[in-house]
Amino acid sequence: MAESRKTFRAGDAKARVSRAAWAAALPPADLETERSGSGVTPSMAQFLKIKAAHPDCLLFYRMGDFYELFFQDAIAAAEALGIVLTKRGKHLGEDIPMCGVPIHRADEYLHRLIKQGFRVAVCEQLEDPAQARRRGAKAVVQRDVVRVVTPGTLTEDSLLDARTRNYLTAICCLPHAVGADRRIAHASLEISTGACEIGEVSAADFAGDLMRLSPSEVIASDQALAESALRKCLDNCTAAITPVPAASFDSLAGERLLKQQLAVADLAAFGAFSRAELAAAGALLKYVELTQLGQKVPLGVPRRSGPEERLLIDAATRSSLELLRSRSGEKQGSLLGAIDRTLTGAGARELASRLAGPLRDPAQIAARLDVVGFLSERDPLREDLRRALRSAPDIARALARLALQRGGPRDLAAVRDGLVSARDCADLIEAAAAAVGLPLNLSAIVRSLSACSAGLAEQLAAALADELPHHRRDGGFVRQGFRAELDEARCLRDGNRQMLAELEAKYVAETAVKSLRVRHNNILGFYLEAPAGSAKPLLSEPLAQRFKHRQTMAGAVRFTTEELIETESLIVSAAERALALEQEIFNELTAAIDCEHARLGGLAAALAELDCEASLAELAAEQGYTRPVLDENSTFDIRGGRHPVVEQALQAANAGSFIANDCVLVPGTAAVPEGFAALSEARLWLVTGPNMAGKSTFLRQNALITVMAQMGSFVPARAAQIGIVDRLFSRVGAADDLARGRSTFMVEMVETAAILNQASERSLVIFDEIGRGTATYDGLSIAWAVVEFLHAVSKCRGLFATHYHELTVLAGRLGDIANVTMDVKEWRDEIIFLHKVRPGAADRSYGIQVATLAGLPKAVTKRATQVLALLENGERKGANGEALLSDLPLFAAARTQAPPPDEMAALARALAEVNPDELTPKSALDTLYKLKALVDKDPP
Numbered sequence: 001m002a003e004s005r006k007t008f009r010a011g012d013a014k015a016r017v018s019r020a021a022w023a024a025a026l027p028p029a030d031l032e033t034e035r036s037g038s039g040v041t042p043s044m045a046q047f048l049k050i051k052a053a054h055p056d057c058l059l060f061y062r063m064g065d066f067y068e069l070f071f072q073d074a075i076a077a078a079e080a081l082g083i084v085l086t087k088r089g090k091h092l093g094e095d096i097p098m099c100g101v102p103i104h105r106a107d108e109y110l111h112r113l114i115k116q117g118f119r120v121a122v123c124e125q126l127e128d129p130a131q132a133r134r135r136g137a138k139a140v141v142q143r144d145v146v147r148v149v150t151p152g153t154l155t156e157d158s159l160l161d162a163r164t165r166n167y168l169t170a171i172c173c174l175p176h177a178v179g180a181d182r183r184i185a186h187a188s189l190e191i192s193t194g195a196c197e198i199g200e201v202s203a204a205d206f207a208g209d210l211m212r213l214s215p216s217e218v219i220a221s222d223q224a225l226a227e228s229a230l231r232k233c234l235d236n237c238t239a240a241i242t243p244v245p246a247a248s249f250d251s252l253a254g255e256r257l258l259k260q261q262l263a264v265a266d267l268a269a270f271g272a273f274s275r276a277e278l279a280a281a282g283a284l285l286k287y288v289e290l291t292q293l294g295q296k297v298p299l300g301v302p303r304r305s306g307p308e309e310r311l312l313i314d315a316a317t318r319s320s321l322e323l324l325r326s327r328s329g330e331k332q333g334s335l336l337g338a339i340d341r342t343l344t345g346a347g348a349r350e351l352a353s354r355l356a357g358p359l360r361d362p363a364q365i366a367a368r369l370d371v372v373g374f375l376s377e378r379d380p381l382r383e384d385l386r387r388a389l390r391s392a393p394d395i396a397r398a399l400a401r402l403a404l405q406r407g408g409p410r411d412l413a414a415v416r417d418g419l420v421s422a423r424d425c426a427d428l429i430e431a432a433a434a435a436v437g438l439p440l441n442l443s444a445i446v447r448s449l450s451a452c453s454a455g456l457a458e459q460l461a462a463a464l465a466d467e468l469p470h471h472r473r474d475g476g477f478v479r480q481g482f483r484a485e486l487d488e489a490r491c492l493r494d495g496n497r498q499m500l501a502e503l504e505a506k507y508v509a510e511t512a513v514k515s516l517r518v519r520h521n522n523i524l525g526f527y528l529e530a531p532a533g534s535a536k537p538l539l540s541e542p543l544a545q546r547f548k549h550r551q552t553m554a555g556a557v558r559f560t561t562e563e564l565i566e567t568e569s570l571i572v573s574a575a576e577r578a579l580a581l582e583q584e585i586f587n588e589l590t591a592a593i594d595c596e597h598a599r600l601g602g603l604a605a606a607l608a609e610l611d612c613e614a615s616l617a618e619l620a621a622e623q624g625y626t627r628p629v630l631d632e633n634s635t636f637d638i639r640g641g642r643h644p645v646v647e648q649a650l651q652a653a654n655a656g657s658f659i660a661n662d663c664v665l666v667p668g669t670a671a672v673p674e675g676f677a678a679l680s681e682a683r684l685w686l687v688t689g690p691n692m693a694g695k696s697t698f699l700r701q702n703a704l705i706t707v708m709a710q711m712g713s714f715v716p717a718r719a720a721q722i723g724i725v726d727r728l729f730s731r732v733g734a735a736d737d738l739a740r741g742r743s744t745f746m747v748e749m750v751e752t753a754a755i756l757n758q759a760s761e762r763s764l765v766i767f768d769e770i771g772r773g774t775a776t777y778d779g780l781s782i783a784w785a786v787v788e789f790l791h792a793v794s795k796c797r798g799l800f801a802t803h804y805h806e807l808t809v810l811a812g813r814l815g816d817i818a819n820v821t822m823d824v825k826e827w828r829d830e831i832i833f834l835h836k837v838r839p840g841a842a843d844r845s846y847g848i849q850v851a852t853l854a855g856l857p858k859a860v861t862k863r864a865t866q867v868l869a870l871l872e873n874g875e876r877k878g879a880n881g882e883a884l885l886s887d888l889p890l891f892a893a894a895r896t897q898a899p900p901p902d903e904m905a906a907l908a909r910a911l912a913e914v915n916p917d918e919l920t921p922k923s924a925l926d927t928l929y930k931l932k933a934l935v936d937k938d939p940p
């Protein structure tokens with residue numbers, strides 16, 4: 001039971017309670033004895049046996065047109081779904097709770113149950129009830145579970161998000177390795193497309209890599225789950241966690257299963273897998289086998305994803321930079337939300353995966369940028385391609401369903417239409433290539449798009465009808481004229497319907513019962529019906545000979561005849577034959593698709609890639625992005641950089657334009673911008689300036705530009721030259737993490753420690769107001785030491801925003817640290833933010849001006865000004881600030897103080913000009929307003 005509870009990870013508290021209660025009250029072990037004992041009906045025995053084999057699942061038990069749930073399953077499901085709980089029969093003297101969902105709405109209910117953390121075993125009838133009856137009156141219809149549905153094993157479009165990848169990930173940490181050397185292996189499979197990825201990272205990098213994979217279900221051994229470090233990583237991801245026996249993590253079995261499913265004798269072609277990686281793959285494939293009950297899962301070529309190939313981004317940085325999701329967990333407001341212009345689900349998945357795992361090899365990145373560049377320069381080509389892509393179906397998911405025997409006619413159509421889109425795109429690109437040749441990656445895409453034989457496209461186009469039903473069992477999806485036999489059977493079936501009409505007319509004429517009609521229902525089949533009042537002649541001789549009485553209803557009497565029975569059997573057998581022929585054709589088409597499976601998979605991937613590249617090109621053209629230059633130097637030179645998300649938010653709100661800024665940590669080939677020459681030796685910029693001046697925005701935009709550049713996208717800048725970054729870190733001081741029960745300062749320090757331990761010379765580090773979570777002197781001291789460490793030990797490139805002006809003296813002492821500040825303009829008592837980075841340090845923090853802007857009561861800001869003046873005065877004179885403060889009159893006293901002297905003078909002057917005898921009531925009132933305004937002096 002404890003195990004069942006552990007598997008539950010849904011966020012919904014109510015669901016948590018109900019699922020836990022359900023798990024605790026699973027049919028007890030005594031079912032075993034029940035089964036063999038007497039007093040249990042055969043159908044109950046069948047149910048209990050199947051349920052006992054799937055104790056951790058809700059059992060969807062197929063009965064006719066419903067999936068029924070019984071016992072605790074029914075109670076839990078009724079609560080989780082808000083459906084009626086009823087009862088049916090008795091077990092051990094007690095009512096059996098029951099609820100049910102109709103077959104045609106099963107997907108919708110499955111979806112809701114999976115979302116709430118349940119697993120569902122789907123039990124089907126394996127034979128027709130008629131077949132069972134033939135075995136004897138008491139024979140039970142054969143049933144068994146055909147599939148276990150879990151979050152990581154979904155394949156239906158209605159259960160999946162089209163634009164999000166759905167990984168099932170197995171995690172394996174070898175027990176003997178400890179400490180920093182410890183490595184964690186992971187193997188992931190998206191059953192709905194066959195995408196497979198296997199890799200290994202250090203324990204320290206695991207949390208970040210898990211976030212990159214962002215699986216919807218994780219499987220791990222109980223031992224692994226008992227480890228606190230791993231547990232913590234898993235707690236931060238939203239995946240459902242399924243414990244499996246440690247024995248599943250068997251590297252030999254993993255190797256065997258991989259070879260078997262990929263149909264190869266040797267895995268070397270896919271990379272050298274470690275023991276732990278093979279063990280993870282073993283557990284993964286074993287679990288897939290168990291949940292798919294033996295169906296052949298389409299397994300794509302496994303990609304080895306080593307940390308060496310990627311820009312490493314840890315978990316804290318990922319959420320701080322809001323790469324895929326914003327802080328509130330939505331796509332809107334994230335970098336992905338701002339740059340996603342893809343048109344297909346597969347393209348969106350590809351883009352998200354590139355964004356989550358940017359590259360590190362300049363050549364690979366340049367190859368991607370070549371394609372974006374090619375497409376961004378050719379508006380007509382790009383528009384034509386995007387028009388073709390818009391109608392491209394999700395071939396990968398259709399292929400997976402077909403391979404799993406779960407496909408329908410519409411999946412066949414997806415392959416048919418996908419082949420058309422692929423051909424259209426290939427033709428368009430080739431036409432454009434004629435003059436100039438193609439970038440390498442684009443010609444590879446064209447090759448994949450054209451790899452399938454034209455025969456398959458023709459066969460599908462010829463076979464499939466225009467309007468397609470959802471399910472193959474309904475028939476009616478094969479085009480008229482595709483197969484003569486089918487046309488014949490259909491003709492017979494429909495022609496016999498015509499015969500029924502003729503039969504009816506004949507009977508009416510012969511019997512003179514004008515209201516005699518041929519009708520149909522599922523129990524009687526076809527029958528003749530006459531209203532009670534006119535049925536008499538049919539019930540008496542001689543007509544009663546031919547018209548056999550079947551039923552007497554309240555207002556009608558029903559009959560049948562030999563002819564009717566014959567006609568009916570002709571109709572039924574023709575319909576059955578037509579349906580059987582259609583099923584045969586379905587299987588032929590599936591087999592034809594299966595022959596091309598690998599090529600179709602490549603075609604689907606190429607379409608996804610093309611959509612992704614074309615969307616980045618569209619974005620670049622729309623937003624005026626430029627191609628970044630990536631090299632192996634330690635350059636970090638961004639000219640006129642912008643924040644991609646803030647810029648678009650300003651555009652959308654029509655709130656003015658974003659102010660572009662340079663960031664020249666290590667200059668590239670271009671001349672250093674004016675005023676920055678003195679900083680050109682610096683690797684680390686200290687950014688000071690008041691709150692709201694744009695420090696955080698500036699820091700993040702440079703991190704985001706790095707991510708975009710290394711994923712192969714153009715960037716929001718006038719020019720960008722970036723020496724490849726190996727690790728990217730971003731930390732914001734005092735992140736609120738109350739939910740995890742850690743003090744905010746503790747979090748800040750844990751995260752700071754991780755950076756200082758991991759950052760290398762190739763890394764880019766962004767610290768935003770570190771040390772804010774503690775007392776001033778503590779915070780300042782820590783910030784000071786961190787800057788010195790980054791300078792002397794890490795030697796990384798970095799931006800360090802701080803509100804401690806004291807730090808700015810470091811720039812004078814350490815050669816590779818420079819001060820920059822966010823420009824502000826003071827105007828009367830007000831402060832105007834120019835959002836412009838310039839060399840130099842802020843002289844003060846303008847806290848009170850910002851507070852005024854925020855609408856703090858005037859009395860408070862005035863009072864704060866007084867306190868500040870005293871403190872600063874005291875500091876200059878070396879006096880004790882506290883002593884001075886204790887001399888200050890209290891707030892209440894200060895509040896009633898007279899206005900300051902300059903206001904008094906102005907007031908006196910204005911009063912002197914007033915002659916009360918000359919004032920009308922209205923001008924007296926105006927004068928009063930004027931006088932008051934002199935003292936209040938609100939900012940205009």
Ligand code: ADP
Pocket residue numbers: 646657658659660661689690691692693694695696697698835836
């Ligand atoms: P700080 O970190 O200095 O307190 P932020 O970076 O949070 O300041 O910026 C405050 C606000 O100023 C942002 O919400 C943004 O709307 C605006 N802003 C910042 N930088 C710019 C810019 N370069 N151009 C236009 N608006 C900006």
Ligand code: MG
Pocket residue numbers: 692695696697768
């Ligand atoms: Mg800030």
